[in-house]
Amino acid sequence: MAARVESPAATRGERIVQASFLAGATTIEQFPPPMLLEVAFAGRSNVGKSSLMNALMQRKGLVRTSGTPGCTRQISWFHAKSDDGAEVCLTDLPGYGYAKRSKGERKGWARVIEGYLLGRPTLRAVVLLTDARRGFEEDDRDLVELVQSQADTSRPAVEVVLVGTKVDKLSRSARKPALATLDQSELPRALGTRVIGFSAVEDIGRRELWKTLRGALGLTVPSAEPTPAGPAPAP
Ligand SMILES: Nc1nc2c(ncn2[C@@H]2O[C@H](COP(=O)(O)OP(=O)(O)OP(=O)(O)O)[C@@H](O)[C@H]2O)c(=O)[nH]1
Numbered sequence: 359m360a361a362r363v364e365s366p367a368a369t370r371g372e373r374i375v376q377a378s379f380l381a382g383a384t385t386i387e388q389f390p391p392p393m394l395l396e397v398a399f400a401g402r403s404n405v406g407k408s409s410l411m412n413a414l415m416q417r418k419g420l421v422r423t424s425g426t427p428g429c430t431r432q433i434s435w436f437h438a439k440s441d442d443g444a445e446v447c448l449t450d451l452p453g454y455g456y457a458k459r460s461k462g463e464r465k466g467w468a469r470v471i472e473g474y475l476l477g478r479p480t481l482r483a484v485v486l487l488t489d490a491r492r493g494f495e496e497d498d499r500d501l502v503e504l505v506q507s508q509a510d511t512s513r514p515a516v517e518v519v520l521v522g523t524k525v526d527k528l529s530r531s532a533r534k535p536a537l538a539t540l541d542q543s544e545l546p547r548a549l550g551t552r553v554i555g556f557s558a559v560e561d562i563g564r565r566e567l568w569k570t571l572r573g574a575l576g577l578t579v580p581s582a583e584p585t586p587a588g589p590a591p592a593p
């Protein structure tokens with residue numbers, strides 16, 4: 359097998375050549391039919407889910423963001439295609455922990471989000487975001503528990519990818535220690551995974567996250583050049 363070549367320059371599979379809004383839903387009945395493999399983005403309100411999705415798709419303003427918590431009020435599906443032809447669906451989930459929503463609304467939402475996370479046959483990964491300065495809390499652990507509780511064995515296990523957002527808000531010298539502390543917290547340890555530091559403002563973590571997601575989707579991880587021809591097969 360050819361060795362994978364790492365390069366600091368943009369490599370094949372990293373550039374998003376097409377990105378568009380597909381559908382939005384506030385009820386399970388409105389979910390679009392599953393077509394492509396999906397990655398969902400979850401976390402508390404205002405943590406930066408929609409901003410991260412824009413950064414990941416290399417588009418400004420495709421996903422609506424806001425400084426006011428509770429901005430995203432529906433599940434939204436986006437289609438993204440990279441320069442190697444790989445296509446995925448990215449799903450923006452409404453943030454949880456937004457106190458201003460009524461109890462009834464929160465309950466209704468929990469049902470729809472649960473329906474999505476447990477019932478979506480094409481879902482392969484959930485990116486769980488927390489503010490790198492804050493860390494994971496009970497709501498986040500509940501979400502992971504929910505994702506892992508699926509009884510549907512016809513669907514491969516959904517991978518949980520942890521992200522610490524807004525690292526630009528930390529001083530440069532504080533970033534590494536903050537992420538190391540996050541890595542040592544309960545959730546990453548329980549999952550046996552590291553937290554990817556991310557900033558939509560300073561373009562930090564995009565490449566690492568995209569690579570991780572491609573791996574979770576079973577797509578080839580970007581390499582610098584098309585695979586060179588191997589040795590000729592034995593006659
Ligand atoms: N400094 C900084 N601000 C960010 C970053 N990402 C998001 N923000 C800001 O944080 C606020 C919330 O961002 P959103 O992307 O709308 O957050 P969200 O998690 O989608 O919020 P809800 O839809 O309410 O759940 C906005 O004011 C963004 O500009 C980041 O990496 N760095």
Ligand SMILES: [Mg+2]
Nearest residue numbers: 407408429430
């Ligand atoms: Mg949002």
